[in-house]
Amino acid sequence: MASHGSLLHHSPPPLSIPTKYFHPKHILSIKPLKPTTTFSSFFPCSLTITQRGSCSPLIACSSSNGRSSNELVDDDGVKSVEQLLEEKQRAELSARIASGEFTVNQQSGLPSILKKSLSKVGVPNEILEFLFGLYPKIPEAKGSIKAIRSEAFFIPLYELYITYGGIFRLNFGPKSFLIVSDPAIAKHILKDNAKAYSKGILAEILDFVMGKGLIPADGEIWRVRRRAIVPALHLKFVAAMIGLFGQATDRLCKKLDAAASDGEDVEMESLFSRLTLDVIGKAVFNYDFDSLSNDTGIIEAVYTVLREAEDRSVSPIPVWDIPIWKDISPRQRKVTAALKLVNDTLNNLIAICKRMVDEEELQFHEEYMNEQDPSILHFLLASGDDVSSKQLRDDLMTMLIAGHETSAAVLTWTFYLLSKEPSVVSKLQEEVDSVLGDRFPTIEDMKKLKYTTRVINESLRLYPQPPVLIRRSLENDVLGEYPIKRGEDIFISVWNLHRSPTLWEGADKFEPERWPLDGPNPNETNQNFKYLPFGGGPRKCIGDMFASYETIVALAMLVRRFNFQMAIGAPPVVMTTGATIHTTQGLNMTVTHRIKPPIVPSLQMSTLEADPSMSISDKEETGQKGQVYQAQS
Numbered sequence: 262m263a264s265h266g267s268l269l270h271h272s273p274p275p276l277s278i279p280t281k282y283f284h285p286k287h288i289l290s291i292k293p294l295k296p297t298t299t300f301s302s303f304f305p306c307s308l309t310i311t312q313r314g315s316c317s318p319l320i321a322c323s324s325s326n327g328r329s330s331n332e333l334v335d336d337d338g339v340k341s342v343e344q345l346l347e348e349k350q351r352a353e354l355s356a357r358i359a360s361g362e363f364t365v366n367q368q369s370g371l372p373s374i375l376k377k378s379l380s381k382v383g384v385p386n387e388i389l390e391f392l393f394g395l396y397p398k399i400p401e402a403k404g405s406i407k408a409i410r411s412e413a414f415f416i417p418l419y420e421l422y423i424t425y426g427g428i429f430r431l432n433f434g435p436k437s438f439l440i441v442s443d444p445a446i447a448k449h450i451l452k453d454n455a456k457a458y459s460k461g462i463l464a465e466i467l468d469f470v471m472g473k474g475l476i477p478a479d480g481e482i483w484r485v486r487r488r489a490i491v492p493a494l495h496l497k498f499v500a501a502m503i504g505l506f507g508q509a510t511d512r513l514c515k516k517l518d519a520a521a522s523d524g525e526d527v528e529m530e531s532l533f534s535r536l537t538l539d540v541i542g543k544a545v546f547n548y549d550f551d552s553l554s555n556d557t558g559i560i561e562a563v564y565t566v567l568r569e570a571e572d573r574s575v576s577p578i579p580v581w582d583i584p585i586w587k588d589i590s591p592r593q594r595k596v597t598a599a600l601k602l603v604n605d606t607l608n609n610l611i612a613i614c615k616r617m618v619d620e621e622e623l624q625f626h627e628e629y630m631n632e633q634d635p636s637i638l639h640f641l642l643a644s645g646d647d648v649s650s651k652q653l654r655d656d657l658m659t660m661l662i663a664g665h666e667t668s669a670a671v672l673t674w675t676f677y678l679l680s681k682e683p684s685v686v687s688k689l690q691e692e693v694d695s696v697l698g699d700r701f702p703t704i705e706d707m708k709k710l711k712y713t714t715r716v717i718n719e720s721l722r723l724y725p726q727p728p729v730l731i732r733r734s735l736e737n738d739v740l741g742e743y744p745i746k747r748g749e750d751i752f753i754s755v756w757n758l759h760r761s762p763t764l765w766e767g768a769d770k771f772e773p774e775r776w777p778l779d780g781p782n783p784n785e786t787n788q789n790f791k792y793l794p795f796g797g798g799p800r801k802c803i804g805d806m807f808a809s810y811e812t813i814v815a816l817a818m819l820v821r822r823f824n825f826q827m828a829i830g831a832p833p834v835v836m837t838t839g840a841t842i843h844t845t846q847g848l849n850m851t852v853t854h855r856i857k858p859p860i861v862p863s864l865q866m867s868t869l870e871a872d873p874s875m876s877i878s879d880k881e882e883t884g885q886k887g888q889v890y891q892a893q894s
């Protein structure tokens with residue numbers, strides 16, 4: 262499942278990434294901003310093209326940790342046929358892009374004809390260059406997208422960015438999109454001139470599930486709802502949520518205990534999806550899905566709705582808009598029934614919460630929180646928020662989706678990255694042992710788990726959720742040196758920004774150490790919009806602190822108790838896209854109970870020594886603790 266991103270949240274996450282417009286049937290074209298660095302010289306080793314089925318190439322992240330393609334060689338130094346095919350395809354694609362096959366001639370079109378005509382009648386070249394150079398045209402691309410690739414659409418966008426630069430236009434049949442991968446232009450759109458941009462196609466895709474919820478909403482509705490909802494995520498609420506994160510992760514630990522004892526492999530992506538569903542249900546409307554233990558109708562319904570939102574974001578034709586289709590398509594009937602069940606459940610929870618608020622004695626204040634029900638819904642109702650039930654339902658649904666798949670995807674890709682870097686896992690375990698020992702994490706621990714936080718920061722850099730942010734211009738504007746018109750659909754590729762070889766050293770390497778332990782927590786402001794894990798400007802994520810702590814707690818509690826490895830014989834981990842970045846076949850891992858090493862090598866200690874909050878007695882205590890780590894229950 263996916264979600265926050267593309268469809269979901271981020272709008273592309275819901276973000277929904279209207280990947281529907283990237284269907285292979287559509288036509289794509291491009292033209293170089295700065296011709297042209299060879300594509301192959303920058304192609305990230307972390308992305309390899311693999312064959313899926315007979316003809317549909319995919320990007321695999323099997324070497325997404327900065328390893329070179331030499332590592333596709335097996336132990337005997339022999340490359341498999343699949344690997345050779347991948348390399349050949351990649352080289353061919355590089356050569357085609359470099360040859361200008363996808364490039365629209367900048368001299369084409371009316372301006373070029375006019376320029377030629379004026380030249381013929383004797384207008385000097387200097388004057389022509391002056392006249393026509395005044396209005397630079399955004400580089401454009403053309404060709405068949407099928408020629409480039411058919412899945413995980415943000416990957417071809419990376420290749421095109423490397424070739425064509427920080428802003429270019431893609432034409433898909435009658436549709437046209439601007440692809441932005443330049444930090445200054447991203448900052449202009451998201452922050453400096455944010456009022457001139459809406460969520461555009463994202464709102465259209467998400468309408469059936471989020472209505473006018475905070476992610477798709479624009480204008481006055483967005484302003485009013487944002488002002489009402491943001492205060493609900495105050496510090497006291499987030500602190501209370503740390504306990505919830507710990508309890509939910511502990512349930513997951515118990516499930517993994519059984520797998521570790523039985524020697525069974527586990528599919529971690531779906532377990533993370535369940536973990537974060539349990540967390541967000543309780544946090545947003547005080548509902549315990551308990552999806553780690555149960556598979557009740559409501560859980561199935563939530564997944565049906567989420568899956569539909571994802572699928573709509575990648576569907577070439579909006580069949581669901583055909584009125585009769587809803588009634589005759591079994592799939593659409595299932596979606597309608599699931600949506601009704603989820604909506605009825607939410608309406609019921611709203612009614613129950615209203616009764617609780619009516620009966621309670623508590624006075625509403627800035628950091629108001631009901632101890633029995635600290636949920637966001639309770640806060641909103643207690644605040645006297647003057648809102649219709651439909652709007653409230655849209656907001657709850659939006660937060661359910663926004664807060665669910667994003668966090669699950671972050672954990673999935675973090676564990677994938679860690680499986681390639683045992684030295685990072687050792688440092689992580691060392692820190693968690695020192696700071697937490699065997700107890701549940703508290704809000705005070707969050708600032709002490711510095712290396713754990715850096716691992717999440719770095720995971721969010723390499724796998725941003727969602728990988729693309731969507732906007733539409735509401736008025737004429739200027740992006741960089743290019744004037745644009747009202748009505749332009751724009752994709753800001755966070756993936757490109759986060760992996761740009763010109764913005765980052767070792768861009769495709771997983772290196773939590775790139776973020777100094779004693780430096781500020783990296784965000785869009787201190788990284789000047791080259792790092793946008795939670796967006797930026799007025800539409801920045803409202804759940805950033807919540808989500809950061811949720812993933813830190815889950816990561817810390819899991820690595821202190823278990824070791825995780827890629828399961829032997831598991832299918833390769835291949836990316837696909839919905840709202841967020843998913844795997845095509847899950848993250849299959851072998852989990853074993855962790856046996857604490859008797860001696861901690863001094864080299865692995867060095868980073869931790871930079872943490873002034875860690876006392877020597879903490880380390881000594883850790884050194885003496887027992888063999889098998891069990892979290893408190």
Ligand code: HEM
Nearest residue numbers: 271475476663664667668726730795796800802803804808
């Ligand atoms: C690691 C987890 C998360 C990530 C990576 C993430 C990322 C993002 C990003 C990038 C945006 C900006 C979208 C855009 O500009 O188009 C966003 C917006 C949003 N996020 Fe999150 N998010 C996460 C968790 C959450 C959680 C837990 C919640 C709710 C409690 C949440 C609620 C929202 C909402 C409501 C918005 C829309 C804000 C607005 O438009 O005013 N997110 N998120």
